[in-house]
Amino acid sequence: LNLPRTIAGLDTPALLIERSRLDANLAEMAALCARYGVRLRPHVKTHKCPAIAARQRALGAVGLCAAKVSEAAVFAAAGFDDLLVAYPLTGARKVAALRALPARVSTLADDVEGVRELDAAWSGEPLPVHVKVDVGLGRVGVRWDRPEAVVALAQAIDAAPNLRFAGLLTHAGHAYGAAPEDVARIGREEGERLVALAGAVRDAGLEVPSVSVGSTPTARHAVAVPGVTELRPGVYALNDANQVRLGVVPVERCALSVLTTVVSRPDPDRAFCDAGSKVFSSDRGAHGQAHGDHGLVVDRPDLRLVALSEEHGWLRGPARRGERLRVVPAHTCPVVNLAAEVWLVDGDDVLERWDVAARGCVR
Amino acid sequence: LNLPRTIAGLDTPALLIERSRLDANLAEMAALCARYGVRLRPHVKTHKCPAIAARQRALGAVGLCAAKVSEAAVFAAAGFDDLLVAYPLTGARKVAALRALPARVSTLADDVEGVRELDAAWSGEPLPVHVKVDVGLGRVGVRWDRPEAVVALAQAIDAAPNLRFAGLLTHAGHAYGAAPEDVARIGREEGERLVALAGAVRDAGLEVPSVSVGSTPTARHAVAVPGVTELRPGVYALNDANQVRLGVVPVERCALSVLTTVVSRPDPDRAFCDAGSKVFSSDRGAHGQAHGDHGLVVDRPDLRLVALSEEHGWLRGPARRGERLRVVPAHTCPVVNLAAEVWLVDGDDVLERWDVAARGCVR
Numbered sequence: 001l002n003l004p005r006t007i008a009g010l011d012t013p014a015l016l017i018e019r020s021r022l023d024a025n026l027a028e029m030a031a032l033c034a035r036y037g038v039r040l041r042p043h044v045k046t047h048k049c050p051a052i053a054a055r056q057r058a059l060g061a062v063g064l065c066a067a068k069v070s071e072a073a074v075f076a077a078a079g080f081d082d083l084l085v086a087y088p089l090t091g092a093r094k095v096a097a098l099r100a101l102p103a104r105v106s107t108l109a110d111d112v113e114g115v116r117e118l119d120a121a122w123s124g125e126p127l128p129v130h131v132k133v134d135v136g137l138g139r140v141g142v143r144w145d146r147p148e149a150v151v152a153l154a155q156a157i158d159a160a161p162n163l164r165f166a167g168l169l170t171h172a173g174h175a176y177g178a179a180p181e182d183v184a185r186i187g188r189e190e191g192e193r194l195v196a197l198a199g200a201v202r203d204a205g206l207e208v209p210s211v212s213v214g215s216t217p218t219a220r221h222a223v224a225v226p227g228v229t230e231l232r233p234g235v236y237a238l239n240d241a242n243q244v245r246l247g248v249v250p251v252e253r254c255a256l257s258v259l260t261t262v263v264s265r266p267d268p269d270r271a272f273c274d275a276g277s278k279v280f281s282s283d284r285g286a287h288g289q290a291h292g293d294h295g296l297v298v299d300r301p302d303l304r305l306v307a308l309s310e311e312h313g314w315l316r317g318p319a320r321r322g323e324r325l326r327v328v329p330a331h332t333c334p335v336v337n338l339a340a341e342v343w344l345v346d347g348d349d350v351l352e353r354w355d356v357a358a359r360g361c362v363r
Numbered sequence: 364l365n366l367p368r369t370i371a372g373l374d375t376p377a378l379l380i381e382r383s384r385l386d387a388n389l390a391e392m393a394a395l396c397a398r399y400g401v402r403l404r405p406h407v408k409t410h411k412c413p414a415i416a417a418r419q420r421a422l423g424a425v426g427l428c429a430a431k432v433s434e435a436a437v438f439a440a441a442g443f444d445d446l447l448v449a450y451p452l453t454g455a456r457k458v459a460a461l462r463a464l465p466a467r468v469s470t471l472a473d474d475v476e477g478v479r480e481l482d483a484a485w486s487g488e489p490l491p492v493h494v495k496v497d498v499g500l501g502r503v504g505v506r507w508d509r510p511e512a513v514v515a516l517a518q519a520i521d522a523a524p525n526l527r528f529a530g531l532l533t534h535a536g537h538a539y540g541a542a543p544e545d546v547a548r549i550g551r552e553e554g555e556r557l558v559a560l561a562g563a564v565r566d567a568g569l570e571v572p573s574v575s576v577g578s579t580p581t582a583r584h585a586v587a588v589p590g591v592t593e594l595r596p597g598v599y600a601l602n603d604a605n606q607v608r609l610g611v612v613p614v615e616r617c618a619l620s621v622l623t624t625v626v627s628r629p630d631p632d633r634a635f636c637d638a639g640s641k642v643f644s645s646d647r648g649a650h651g652q653a654h655g656d657h658g659l660v661v662d663r664p665d666l667r668l669v670a671l672s673e674e675h676g677w678l679r680g681p682a683r684r685g686e687r688l689r690v691v692p693a694h695t696c697p698v699v700n701l702a703a704e705v706w707l708v709d710g711d712d713v714l715e716r717w718d719v720a721a722r723g724c725v726r
Contacts, residue, residue: 011456011726045673067674087674090626090637090685093374110627113684139675140627140635173672263453264473264503272503274453278700278725282645288670288677307651309536310408310696311430311450311725312502314651321476322453333673337641338701340723360703362641362674363374 006348012261012324013275015335015342019351021255022052022237022344029219029236030059036223041065041084043214043234046333048358049342050078052237065214065232069097071361076103078357086169086214086232088114088132088140095121097363106166108132110141112156119160128166129157130212131201135193136186137173137287144170144193147200154201154208167210168194168201171232175217177289180247187221195227217246240332241296242285256335256342257298257326262319263312271319275327277308281334295327369711375624375687376638378698378705382714384618385415385600385707392582392599393422399586404428404447406577406597409696411721412705413441415600426467428577428595432460434724439466441720449532449577449595451477451495451503458484460726469529471495473504475519482523491529492520493575494564498556499549500536500650507533507556510563517564517571530573531557531564534595538580540652543610550584558590580609603695604659605648619698619705620661620689625682626675634682638690640671644697658690 004010033040042056043065053064053075063082066072072083085107089095095118098105106128109115118129131153134141142149150168157165172190175183190213198208213222214232216239223231235243238256243249260275284290294313297303305327307314319325329335336342337359344352367373396403405419406428416427416438426445429435435446448470452458458481461468469491472478481492494516497504505512513531520528535553538546553576561571576585577595579602586594598606601619606612623638647653657676660666668690670677682688692698699705700722707715 011460013725087637088626090624097374110629111684114627134629138633139672139677140629143629261453263451264477266473266497266503266506270501274450275725277644277646277651277697278723281640282647282651282697283640284645287672288640288645309502309650310700314502321474334640334645337673338723338725360641360701362376362638362701 003353004350007259007343007345007350008348010259010343010350012259013279014259015339016257016259016326016345017238017342018255019344019346021253023055025236025239025253025255026055026059029233032220032223033231034060038223038228039230041212041230041232042237043232044071044075044358046234046336047237048336048356049354050075050080050357051354053080056237068361068363069094069101070363071358072105073101074358074361076101089118090114092117092121106130108169109153109157112153115153115156115160115163119162122162126162126164129163130166130169130210131157133168133170133194133197135170135172135190137171139173139287141170144197147197150197151201151204154206155204158206165206167208167212168198169212170194172213172215172218172222173287175215175246176242176286178246180245183217183246183248184221187218188225190218191222191225191228195225198227216243217248235332238332241328241330242291244296245291251296251328254328256332257328258295258335260313260325260327262315262321262323262325265319265321269317271315273313273315273325274311275313276311278310279335279338280308280313280329281331281338282308283334284330286331293330295329298326298328300325366716367713370622370706370708370713371711373622373706373713375622376642377622378702379620379622379689379708380601380705381618382707382709384616386418388599388602388616388618389418389422392596395583395586396594397423401586401591402593404575404593404595405600406595407434407438407721409597409699410600411699411719412717413438413443413720414717416443419600431724431726432457432464433726434721435468436464437721437724439464452481453477455480455484469493471532472516472520475516478516478519478523478526482525485525489525489527492526493529493532493573494520496531496533496557496560498533498535498553500534502536502650504533507560510560513560514564514567517569518567521569528569530571530575531561532573532575533557535576535578535581535585536650538578538609539605539649541609543608546580546609546611547584550581551588553581554585554588554591558588561590579606580611598695601695604691604693605654607659608654614659614691617691619695620691621658621698623676623688623690625678625684625686625688628682628684632680634678636676636678636688637674638676639674641673642698642701643671643676643692644694644701645671646697647693649694656693658692661689661691663688
């Protein structure tokens with residue numbers, strides 16, 4: 001495929017990743033984990049690109065985290081090992097798909113029925129299974145304030161012949177909907193609640209090989225809690241306007257942007273660009289916690305991206321027909337999921353084209 | 364590829380299209396247009412499947428409408444002719460891509476600069492160009508209450524050596540955000556405003572070959588306005604929960620559903636399924652006009668799909684872990700855009716597998 005020398009040679013809309021920002025983001029998280037002696041297992045759902053996972057591995061990542069088996073399969077095929085599928089697999093078909101991956105794998109469970117299904121469909125080397133804990137998001141997992149249920153589930157895993165209890169795992173996704181001043185507290189709670197539960201499991205006589213937390217907003221707060229052993233952030237590689245809103249990073253650390261062309265300007269203060277919800281998604285925040293605009297127009301504080309049709313971005317402000325804009329999206333992960341490829345750039349220079357190899361892996 | 368006999372053989376999440384409902388929807392719109400002597404030019408953005416476009420053509424569609432050149436290219440490659448790219452093409456690259464399509468094509472413009480660009484980059488047989496009119500959505504197009512600007516733009520197209528004035532075109536997308544009782548009025552206005560403008564253009568001495576309206580909610584109201592010559596609805600082929608909310612169709616006419624498995628049930632009245640925003644999108648209504656839930660759980664009024672994470676649907680109500688649900692999405696088009704394939708079904712029987720050939724065509 002033809003690689004244009006500069007972004008002027010790219011058709012729009014297109015996704016750009018600024019190399020220096022990507023590398024700074026990856027290096028900072030690796031250094032943070034190294035400082036605390038915590039293992040880093042990046043979640044690939046954000047970038048879905050083996051080329052970025054390779055950079056993460058080179059910086060010391062112990063393995064990868066994926067949301068679905070089919071997503072893990074892309075990285076297994078690309079030669080990555082030690083893949084954690086952080087999802088409650090349900091039904092023998094899903095467990096068989098996990099078994100078929102050409103890599104060491106692990107997963108999680110959040111109830112006894114799930115443990116039974118995993119055990120029934122697995123054989124050979126025992127499958128490492130974490131107990132999924134809900135520390136406040138209110139989604140899947142055993143609630144953190146039910147230590148007896150966490151212990152019972154750990155024991156059920158331990159007692160299953162084909163499974164091995166791998167530790168405790170959580171995701172403080174409620175940080176995405178929080179006020180910026182609450183993020184540090186949520187991060188500390190994420191670590192402290194999980195560490196306390198690990199103590200309860202140990203008191204019941206089980207080893208707890210891993211105490212794994214993960215979310216980009218809470219990472220630097222949870223990692224500092226003694227007893228946390230693993231971090232699974234995803235968004236940190238690219239960042240987005242949500243992370244800026246939450247005070248996690250300045251906008252200069254947002255590596256992903258959408259290159260888009262203004263295609264219509266019916267009024268002096270209203271314009272439309274060629275990237276709509278088929279590029280930005282309609283997601284303005286993780287777990288449906290919407291905040292603010294659909295993106296930040298880079299270097300153009302006079303422009304706002306206030307709404308989306310499928311193929312139109314609705315801009316407020318004095319845009320010119322034909323001008324190109326770079327827009328940092330509200331939420332990176334679903335934007336990458338919509339793209340066939342991303343372009344690694346250094347300012348206006350195009351360096352590489354990467355397939356979004358794990359696009360659309362929903363099974 | 365293996366075609367399972369029944370949906371029990373499909374891995375989840377998966378998109379199902381109920382054949383009888385699809386065929387009923389297609390037949391009804393074809394009959395409506397035939398009754399009024401209006402040409403039907405379905406918008407392919409909803410289904411993105413040549414197999415469905417072939418059914419539409421067999422029922423008398425005069426051609427197809429596409430949102431972007433790359434979307435039209437998929438249908439040109441599949442042998443479809445007379446493709447209208449209903450988007451303000453901007454820049455010589457886009458016009459060259461349109462020229463390269465192996466089909467008769469047409470497009471639109473909403474300002475004089477766009478007309479100049481089209482004319483400069485075209486040659487040979489004149490390109491048919493419509494004037495895009497904004498009848499109330501507030502997006503691209505010349506406003507309907509500025510007839511002098513509409514006439515001037517039609518004249519500019521007519522005067523351009525490489526272009527041919529093709530008529531007037533609009534999309535009453537504001538119907539999606541309307542109260543059900545306002546849809547009929549919006550549909551009549553859509554037709555009446557465009558017909559009045561066509562009169563103004565004729566008074567200026569130009570022929571108006573086409574007066575083209577298009578949106579599923581307004582279709583049956585706009586089509587009845589004398590002087591309307593073409594209808595370009597898209598959603599009607601599959602329908603969705605928005606159309607039900609707007610009173611356009613009963614839920615029994617929704618042909619698309621998401622087949623999903625309940626993977627976790629932390630509380631008796633809270634559960635999670637394996638289809639999240641990567642399947643449903645986060646779009647609950649066209650043009651960002653959000654209403655209600657993310658979908659309707661078929662035959663389960665006790666369950667609501669109230670929120671989405673990327674891989675989790677948040678259900679309220681008494682679901683069982685492991686059970687499969689069929690969910691009619693809030694807005695069909697972005698759901699299809701996220702899928703690699705759809706399964707044509709007759710109840711529980713799987714009939715065919717169709718590629719979503721025009722998935723992700725954003726350029």
